[in-house]
Amino acid sequence: MSKLLTIEELTVATTNALDRKLVNMVSLSIEPGRTTCVVGESGSGKSLTALSVMGLLSKQLVRTHGRVLFQGKDLASLSSEDMRKIRGRQIGMIFQEPMTSLNPVLTIGFQIGEPLTVHLGYKGDVLKAKVSELLEQVGIPANRAGSYPDELSGGQRQRVMIAMSIACQPLMLIADEPTTALDVTVQSQILSLLDGLKTSMNMGMLLITHDFGVVSDVADDVVVMFRGSVVEAGSVDQVLNRPQHPYTKALLDCVPDVAGKKPLKPIDYAWLNELEVPA
Amino acid sequence: MSEFILKARDLNKFYTQRSGRFGFGTTQIKALDNVSIELRHASTLAVVGESGSGKSTLARCLLQLQPLDGGSVFFQGRDLADLPSNELRRQRRHLQMIFQDPFASLNPRMQVGEIVEEGLLIHGLGNKDERYEKALKMLKRVGLSESDMKKYPHEFSGGQRQRIGIARALVLSPKVVVCDEPVSALDVSIQAQILLLLKELQKEMSLSYIFISHDLRVVRHIADEIVVMHQGKVVEKGSIQEVYESPKQEYTQNLLEAIPGQKRQAA
Numbered sequence: 391m392s393k394l395l396t397i398e399e400l401t402v403a404t405t406n407a408l409d410r411k412l413v414n415m416v417s418l419s420i421e422p423g424r425t426t427c428v429v430g431e432s433g434s435g436k437s438l439t440a441l442s443v444m445g446l447l448s449k450q451l452v453r454t455h456g457r458v459l460f461q462g463k464d465l466a467s468l469s470s471e472d473m474r475k476i477r478g479r480q481i482g483m484i485f486q487e488p489m490t491s492l493n494p495v496l497t498i499g500f501q502i503g504e505p506l507t508v509h510l511g512y513k514g515d516v517l518k519a520k521v522s523e524l525l526e527q528v529g530i531p532a533n534r535a536g537s538y539p540d541e542l543s544g545g546q547r548q549r550v551m552i553a554m555s556i557a558c559q560p561l562m563l564i565a566d567e568p569t570t571a572l573d574v575t576v577q578s579q580i581l582s583l584l585d586g587l588k589t590s591m592n593m594g595m596l597l598i599t600h601d602f603g604v605v606s607d608v609a610d611d612v613v614v615m616f617r618g619s620v621v622e623a624g625s626v627d628q629v630l631n632r633p634q635h636p637y638t639k640a641l642l643d644c645v646p647d648v649a650g651k652k653p654l655k656p657i658d659y660a661w662l663n664e665l666e667v668p669a
Numbered sequence: 670m671s672e673f674i675l676k677a678r679d680l681n682k683f684y685t686q687r688s689g690r691f692g693f694g695t696t697q698i699k700a701l702d703n704v705s706i707e708l709r710h711a712s713t714l715a716v717v718g719e720s721g722s723g724k725s726t727l728a729r730c731l732l733q734l735q736p737l738d739g740g741s742v743f744f745q746g747r748d749l750a751d752l753p754s755n756e757l758r759r760q761r762r763h764l765q766m767i768f769q770d771p772f773a774s775l776n777p778r779m780q781v782g783e784i785v786e787e788g789l790l791i792h793g794l795g796n797k798d799e800r801y802e803k804a805l806k807m808l809k810r811v812g813l814s815e816s817d818m819k820k821y822p823h824e825f826s827g828g829q830r831q832r833i834g835i836a837r838a839l840v841l842s843p844k845v846v847v848c849d850e851p852v853s854a855l856d857v858s859i860q861a862q863i864l865l866l867l868k869e870l871q872k873e874m875s876l877s878y879i880f881i882s883h884d885l886r887v888v889r890h891i892a893d894e895i896v897v898m899h900q901g902k903v904v905e906k907g908s909i910q911e912v913y914e915s916p917k918q919e920y921t922q923n924l925l926e927a928i929p930g931q932k933r934q935a936a
Contacts, residue, residue, distance in 0.1 A: 431856040432827075574885070
């Protein structure tokens, strides 16, 4: 199958110290209709990888090496005008905190409709109908379109974020810890919603998470990151059941299992430091 | 002394919320609705539930950090509400709390040594040198060193700060420790370290834990008994094994099914 998105040897450093690599030679690819999960601890560079795909790195950070190809096009070569056409239109993005990513003074109907107006020129009744359809699709009654974000629960706000990001039927969705702030029951609803949309719209999905339970439920492929580098990549079965890299093994040993039978084993960082992490 | 170190009977707590247009109306929210729990000596009782279920309110009410609207808390057989205030203050050294957010619960202007010693100072335990020695011993036990005592909280990572929070609570040799989501802000690798540390300390100091959490995977590893809360009520309680293997209530079943990481095993 053809690749939707390919990241080749992506390296991100801080602008004032170019040898301080926060993301180091990361390569991964995403296919349509498949979910790739990026897992790692905080500070491992998962979110920075996602942000650099979208060209949303902050001013203190710079990409020093590597390419991001979307449908064969190098995203860095695009003008900011062209990039804006891809962002939200062809690549949707969901952020971690539904509380802070929505504008509190605009109705959710307006916010869901905005990408439709901007990218596809929808207006009036057509726009209204489309917004209602999107709300229904993510499981919010269409008559809530006039509600403000503070009138919704955390799970509903995250659904609004999902509705916004899929409004233009993007080819790819980047979700950065979309369920971390939510209760488990809401989390499982949101994950199955995303999984369903992936299948019905044949989207490629890049899901960033630190929860191995989530990985095992929704991922097709898994990329494990540690201190800015990819230490292991492969199918979900391969990585979770037959991990090769000592870091992946150690990380999996820390995860409490549902049955409560496996003893917890914390990571011995001194031992990890001695290992050579592939750069 | 009975086998239960802490007992709560029929706890009630209401919050009044403004409602209606312009907030002219008021609605009563029942945060705790006839909640009764029993904590066995040297064991761990987990309180689980979703956000808004009243778990944190329960924690605060048990320690008398918030006034109750009804019910009583018995610590070693004595009703805490009946104690005169100076006696309650004395008892507080036996009732400690470990907080969720290791970034918000440590005073940024105090050195770690001061933070850990403060409890000893307040309770008038030991002289200056003894307090220092005690704090140092506790900090070493949780994995920090003497040089860390002069540092400020911002110099530490999340996991280390949680260790400081644990040292602060345990330096007083308490009997009951309420842990309010102590590992939910941490990475899994750090989470495993802290959980094991809590378990070891429980054995060494024969502590009784009330462990508030929304993560049912963590609870399974640390707790002996469990209370499931929903909308301010206790919907189910029992031993870990009973509740996980044969949950009686539909709500508990849903909660257990929603734990991520089970779909593939079932398929």
